[in-house]
Amino acid sequence: MDLKRGSSSRSAYHLRPALKEGEERRTLSVLVDNESGVLARVIGLFSGRGYNIESLTVAETDHTGHRSRITVVTTGTPMVLEQIKAQLDRMVPVHRVRDLTSEGPSVERELALVKVANTGDHRVESLRVKDAFRASVVDASLESFVFEVTGSPEKIDAFVDLMRPLGLVDVSRTGVAAISRGPDGM
Amino acid sequence: MPSNPKSSTMTGAEIVIKSLIDQGVEVVFGYPGGAVLPIYDELFKQNKIEHVLVRHEQGAAHAAEGYARSTGKPGVVLVTSGPGATNAVTGLQDALMDSIPLICLTGQVPTFMIGNDAFQEADTIGITRPCTKHNWLVKDTDDLAETMHQAFYVATSGRPGPVLIDIPKDVQFASGTYIGPRNIKPSAYQPKLKGDTAAIQAAVELMEGAKRPLFYTGGGVINSGPHASQLLRDLVEATGFPITSTLMGLGSYPASGDKWLGMLGMHGSYEANWAMHDCDVMICVGARFDDRITGRLDAFAPKSKKIHIDIDPSSINKNVRADVPIVGDVGHVLEDMTRIFRSRGAKTNKAGVAKWWEKIDEWRAVKCFDYEGSDTLIKPQFAVERLAEAMKKHGDYYVTTEVGQHQMWAAQYIPFDSPNRWMTSGGLGTMGYGVPAAVGVQIAHRDSLVVDVAGEASFMMTMQEMSTAVQYKLPIKIFILNNERLGMVRQWQQLLHGERYSSSYSEALPDFVKMAEAFGCKGIKCEKPDTLDDAIAEMIAYDGPVIFDCLVEKHENCFPMIPSGKAHNEMLLGSRAGAGDISQAIESDGAVLV
Ligand SMILES: Cc1ncc(C[n+]2csc(CCOP(=O)(O)OP(=O)(O)O)c2C)c(N)n1
Ligand SMILES: [Mg+2]
Numbered sequence: 001m002d003l004k005r006g007s008s009s010r011s012a013y014h015l016r017p018a019l020k021e022g023e024e025r026r027t028l029s030v031l032v033d034n035e036s037g038v039l040a041r042v043i044g045l046f047s048g049r050g051y052n053i054e055s056l057t058v059a060e061t062d063h064t065g066h067r068s069r070i071t072v073v074t075t076g077t078p079m080v081l082e083q084i085k086a087q088l089d090r091m092v093p094v095h096r097v098r099d100l101t102s103e104g105p106s107v108e109r110e111l112a113l114v115k116v117a118n119t120g121d122h123r124v125e126s127l128r129v130k131d132a133f134r135a136s137v138v139d140a141s142l143e144s145f146v147f148e149v150t151g152s153p154e155k156i157d158a159f160v161d162l163m164r165p166l167g168l169v170d171v172s173r174t175g176v177a178a179i180s181r182g183p184d185g186m
Numbered sequence: 187m188p189s190n191p192k193s194s195t196m197t198g199a200e201i202v203i204k205s206l207i208d209q210g211v212e213v214v215f216g217y218p219g220g221a222v223l224p225i226y227d228e229l230f231k232q233n234k235i236e237h238v239l240v241r242h243e244q245g246a247a248h249a250a251e252g253y254a255r256s257t258g259k260p261g262v263v264l265v266t267s268g269p270g271a272t273n274a275v276t277g278l279q280d281a282l283m284d285s286i287p288l289i290c291l292t293g294q295v296p297t298f299m300i301g302n303d304a305f306q307e308a309d310t311i312g313i314t315r316p317c318t319k320h321n322w323l324v325k326d327t328d329d330l331a332e333t334m335h336q337a338f339y340v341a342t343s344g345r346p347g348p349v350l351i352d353i354p355k356d357v358q359f360a361s362g363t364y365i366g367p368r369n370i371k372p373s374a375y376q377p378k379l380k381g382d383t384a385a386i387q388a389a390v391e392l393m394e395g396a397k398r399p400l401f402y403t404g405g406g407v408i409n410s411g412p413h414a415s416q417l418l419r420d421l422v423e424a425t426g427f428p429i430t431s432t433l434m435g436l437g438s439y440p441a442s443g444d445k446w447l448g449m450l451g452m453h454g455s456y457e458a459n460w461a462m463h464d465c466d467v468m469i470c471v472g473a474r475f476d477d478r479i480t481g482r483l484d485a486f487a488p489k490s491k492k493i494h495i496d497i498d499p500s501s502i503n504k505n506v507r508a509d510v511p512i513v514g515d516v517g518h519v520l521e522d523m524t525r526i527f528r529s530r531g532a533k534t535n536k537a538g539v540a541k542w543w544e545k546i547d548e549w550r551a552v553k554c555f556d557y558e559g560s561d562t563l564i565k566p567q568f569a570v571e572r573l574a575e576a577m578k579k580h581g582d583y584y585v586t587t588e589v590g591q592h593q594m595w596a597a598q599y600i601p602f603d604s605p606n607r608w609m610t611s612g613g614l615g616t617m618g619y620g621v622p623a624a625v626g627v628q629i630a631h632r633d634s635l636v637v638d639v640a641g642e643a644s645f646m647m648t649m650q651e652m653s654t655a656v657q658y659k660l661p662i663k664i665f666i667l668n669n670e671r672l673g674m675v676r677q678w679q680q681l682l683h684g685e686r687y688s689s690s691y692s693e694a695l696p697d698f699v700k701m702a703e704a705f706g707c708k709g710i711k712c713e714k715p716d717t718l719d720d721a722i723a724e725m726i727a728y729d730g731p732v733i734f735d736c737l738v739e740k741h742e743n744c745f746p747m748i749p750s751g752k753a754h755n756e757m758l759l760g761s762r763a764g765a766g767d768i769s770q771a772i773e774s775d776g777a778v779l780v
Contacts, residue, residue, distance in 0.1 A: 033374060036323065041315060048316050079503060086500035092320040092340055092375045 025054070025075045026101040027108060027178045028085065031186055033093040034060045034068040041091060042070060051076060051084050055110075055153070057175040067095070069186075071178050096186050105181040111174045112156045117144045118167030126166040133159050144169070198327040198358040199224035202291065205334035207234050208367050211262050213253060213629055214238070215246040219266025220306060221293025224358035238629060238658060241650035243270050245622035247277020247348075248648070251286045252626030255609045256584055258411060260287035260341050261626065267293045268306030271352075272313065276616060279317040281348040283613025284434060285409055287341040288348035290318075296356035297325050310352045319347030320375075325354065327362025335370045344377030345498040346409055377497055381514030381522060389469070389493040389510045390526045396467035397538030398489075398545075399427040402450065402479075405434030405612070406472015406496060406516050408605045414517035415605045418471065419443070421524050425534055428546055430458035432473050433597055434612045441601035447546065451479045452748050453594040456554035456757065457546055459746075462487055463754035464545070470494045472516045475505040476613070477779070485753030495519045554746045554759055555598055564715050566592065566667045566738040570599040570639065573665055576722045583607070583635040586623040588644030589615045591673040591744045596639040618647030621664060625651050628660040635663070635726060642668040642735075643692050652705040655731040663725050663732045669740045670695060677743045682777055702733035711735040750779035 019025060032038050039058055046053050055073040060066065074084060081099075089097045100106035114135075116126050119142075130137065130147050133155065139146035149159050153176060160171055180186075196204065202225050206214065215238045218226045229237050240246040243265045250261025265274050271292040281288045295304040311323045320340050322333045333351055341349045393399060401422060407414050415438040422429050422445050429439050430450040439446055448455030450462055462468070468490045473479070475494075480486040486506060494501075494508035495516055502511045512519055557567045570592075577583040577600070585600055587593040587610040602608050609627060611619040620638035628636040638645075645666055655662050667673075675690040702709030708728050712721040712735070725732045745760030 037311060037315065040312070044316055079507070082503055083500060086498075086502070090344070090375075090377075090498060090500055092373065095374045 019075060022077050023075050024078060024081060024101075025073065026081050026099055027106065027176060028072050028074065028088070029096075029098040029100055029178060029186060030070040030072065030088055030094060031096040032068050032070060032091075033095070034066045035093055038068065038093050039070070041093070042072070042088070045087055045091070046072075046074070046084075049083075049087065051080065055175040057177055071176055073176050098180070098186055100178050100180055103180070106178055107181060108152055108176050108178040109150055110153050110156050110176050111148065111150045112160070113138065113172045114147045114149060114160060114163055114168070115144060115170040116147070116163050116167040117169050119143050122166045126163060129159070129162045129166070135159065194364050195361050196364050197224070197228075197361055198330050198353065199228040201327065201330045201362060201364050202334065202353070202358070203228045203232060203235065204364055205331055205367075206262065207232075209335070209338045210259070211235055214262045214264050215240055215249040215253070215626065216264030217243050217246055217266065217270060219270050219293065221267035221295060221355050222264060222270075222291075222353075222358075224355065225264065225291070225293070225353075236629075237264075238625070238654065240622065240625070240654050242648065243273035244276050244618065245625070245648055245651045245654065247274045247288065247290065248280065248616075248619050248622035249626035249629070249651070249654075250288050251277065251281050251284075251619075252586060252609050252623030253630050254286050254288060254626075255408075255623075256606050256627040257630045258606060260289055260338060260346075263288060263290040265290070265292055266306065267295055267310065268308045271308055271310040275314060275317060276614075278314055278348045278350065280611055280614040280616045280619065282317050282319065284611065285346050285405060286348065287346035289337050289341050290314075290348060290350040292350060292352050293358075294323070294352045294354040297354045298356070300354065310350070314350050317348070318350045321350040321352065323352045323354075324357055327357050327360040330357065330362055331364045332370050335365075335367045336373060338367070339370070339373060340375055344375065345406075345501075378513055379497070379515040379518050381495065381512040381519035383522065383526075385510055385512045386519060386522050387526055389512060390523060390530065392467050392491055392493060392510060393425065393427075393469065393527070394530070394533045395535060396427075397535055398461075398464060398466040398542045399425070399469065399539065400461050400465040400467070401427055401429035401439075401469045401471060402431070402462065402473055403429060403435045403438055403471045404432040404473025407435055407438040408472075410472065410497075410516035412605060414472075414515075414520060415439070417517060417520035417524060421520055421527070424524065424527065424532060426539055427469070427534075428461055428543070430454070430461065432476070432479055432612070433610060435473065436597060436608045437602035437605045440603040442603055447550075449597055451476075452481070453598065453744055453746065455598075456552050456746055456759065457549035459748065459754040459757050460549045461546055465490045468492045470496075470508075471520070472496060474501045477505070480505060481748045482751055482753045487754075552759070557742075557760060560739065561715060563739045564713070564718060564736060566595055566669065566742050567599060568715060569665075569667055569718060569736050569738055570595045572718050573637070573639070573722055574600040576719070576726055577635060577637065580635050580726055582633075583637065584609070584627045584631060586610065586620040586627060586636070586638045588620040588638070588640045588647075589617045589674075590641040590644060591669070591677065591742070592639050592641045592644075592667040594744045595667070600639075617641075617644035619644075621645065621648045621651045621662075622654075624662040624664070625654050625658075625660055628655070628662050629658065636661075637663045637665050640664050640666045641673060642666050642670065642695060642698075643672045649701075652702075652707055652731060652733065656706045659730070661728070661730050661732075663734060665725070665734045666698065666736055667738050668695075668698070668735050669738050669742070671740055673742075674744070676741075680743070681749075698733050698735035705731075705733075707731040707733055709733050709735070711737070713737045750777065
């Protein structure tokens with residue numbers, strides 16, 4: 001596995017790069033018509049205008065109304081972040097753009113499938129770490145496990161980091177899904 | 187006018203034509219090919235819509251832009267798949283940058299062949315996604331009418347722009363249900379037209395106290411319609427504030443008006459740029475703080491509070507922070523602004539503004555557009571001045587341009603007293619825009635004088651459209667300021683690249699008079715200042731297309747100029763700056779800018 005090592009912590013593994021000075025990280029929720037090409041349109045906006053994407057997830061969340069919800073984690077200066085929201089908001093298939101980071105409290109979750117190949121002490125230790133992270137075993141063979149772990153991106157980073165010396169083989173992450181706290185919908 | 191909301195069954199090709207008719211379309215600019223033959227067949231069978239056969243699909247898009255800009259109606263383009271679509275791309279991006287409503291219909295290979303590298307297949311949707319406001323691939327004839335009407339809605343509402351519908355050939359042949367424009371679903375795209383009253387009130391308060399106010403207006407005023415231009419004029423008169431405009435906004439306030447400071451920006455007037463630099467309250471109306479306008483951002487209007495009216499929220503706070511942002515349609519906002527201004531007693535800081543005008547008069551006295559005349563050579567500025575004089579005498583004129591020095595001289599020396607009279611490629615700076623745009627303008631205004639102020643190099647990019655002009659009896663006048671140079675490139679090389687004129691010489695130029703004759707146009711050549719007026723009169727009097735080859739001074743530079751990376755108050759004046767001054771004025775960090 002060739003993952004970039006973050007700088008800030010020794011115990012937890014950080015995929016998220018350190019923020020540049022003056023930049024902030026935001027989680028945006030974008031409600032779109034699930035028409036063909038809508039994801040290409042959103043991604044094209046980010047690449048064409050030089051905005052960052054740290055994480056992006058998308059799936060249809062309203063099958064009758066054909067609406068999808070895109071969750072995108074991005075970084076930039078406050079001015080650029082305002083631009084990103086305005087640029088998204090004016091796209092024809094976009095119904096709503098919400099800044100979950102700045103518009104009140106929200107929860108973020110990510111799911112990862114983590115494969116380790118190990119035997120002996122490493123095998124026992126990886127099961128202990130699994131318990132500590134409330135992960136579960138979704139596949140097992142005599143010399144491997146696939147763990148499912150859910151949590152904040154930081155928790156998943158930490159889990160992956162701990163599995164590294166225990167025989168980490170593969171990681172598959174969903175990217176962040178996020179939703180605001182409290183009773184209000186988008 | 188939209189009619190017949192009843193639904194009925196027809197072929198996809200019939201739905202296309204029916205939708206266009208119901209949307210009030212009178213003209214389509216296009217070029218046929220295999221993937222659009224069913225639509226061409228339907229065009230043949232009707233006579234409500236005129237089809238203008240261009241000579242290159244780029245020409246179709248620019249002609250539609252010229253048509254749209256001069257009428258305020260959307261322009262319609264029809265081209266085939268593959269090369270037809272890719273040829274139209276430059277025009278789409280041009281329309282996107284300048285907010286011109288276009289509906290581009292492209293043929294596509296049949297749905298069952300998409301993705302197989304079929305003959306004349308291109309991923310038109312993928313290619314045009316970033317250069318349209320929105321685009322659609324229609325895979326089912328039943329969706330076609332809805333998509334057609336949505337396309338008109340999206341192109342013309344909010345900040346206008348180009349849209350594209352890709353229609354596979356089997357969808358054109360198959361039958362589907364037609365619905366009228368009034369029966370479409372509401373779109374997720376609902377731009378905000380009314381400005382926030384509290385923000386408008388805050389803007390009026392700033393305006394009331396302003397000592398050095400300035401209106402800075404742009405293409406958004408023109409896009410909002412003639413009503414918005416009228417409201418702007420009224421507000422300028424009511425406040426007594428000076429006004430400048432971007433290249434795209436010329437004509438929204440009359441050039442003959444006494445509050446007019448001329449265009450601002452890189453080649454704008456001395457008084458407009460200095461006023462911009464020194465103003466204390468800037469009222470930006472439908473402009474977007476483009477880099478040609480602002481110059482060095484950190485030195486841009488440093489003492490000013492900025493009010494920014496724009497229908498596109500993404501234009502606000504993009505380059506320059508607005509103190510009072512107002513999202514809304516220019517016409518709506520100006521109406522509310524004028525009402526609030528009047529209801530509060532139409533107060534302004536009269537003494538402060540009077541002193542501001544004294545300052546402005548000092549800048550005006552510099553006469554920044556003066557140039558050294560000549561008895562032997564035609565100075566390009568002189569040529570444009572004489573052309574402007576003749577056009578004024580004639581009345582009822584429209585001007586298009588190509589891109590280069592001639593474009594800037596046209597903007598500087600030709601006065602526009604009403605909107606929709608000036609079509610130029612501002613955002614994209616597309617050489618070759620002017621000839622097809624003139625075709626589009628003349629189609630819409632058959633009896634008016636339509637002149638393309640051209641450079642010889644730009645003209646050669648789309649000159650094949652002269653053949654279109656001849657076919658449709660469009661008496662467009664191509665007024666070439668022939669300096670035998672890619673003049674603007676040469677100017678930058680002189681000023682920034684040590685006078686190394688790398689490929690900026692127009693080598694092997696054709697004989698434009700003979701070329702005109704070969705096309706079936708009139709050719710006129712003029713080399714001497716004293717014969718110019720007569721030659722221009724001859725051009726205007728001729729009832730047909732003319733190519734006017736005006737041989738001008740070859741090394742004239744376009745001034746005034748704000749060197750790249752410099753502030754407004756560091757602008758250079760022609761008669762006072764030599765090349766040395768300018769190359770020194772541009773520092774290395776400015777040289778990377780375009
Ligand atoms: C399609 C395109 N290619 C290249 C350029 C770069 N460019 C800007 S001005 C210019 C020279 C234009 O020459 P001409 O049309 O003769 O006008 P002049 O500046 O001499 O008046 C060039 C090459 C452009 N704007 N558009
Ligand atoms: Mg030239």
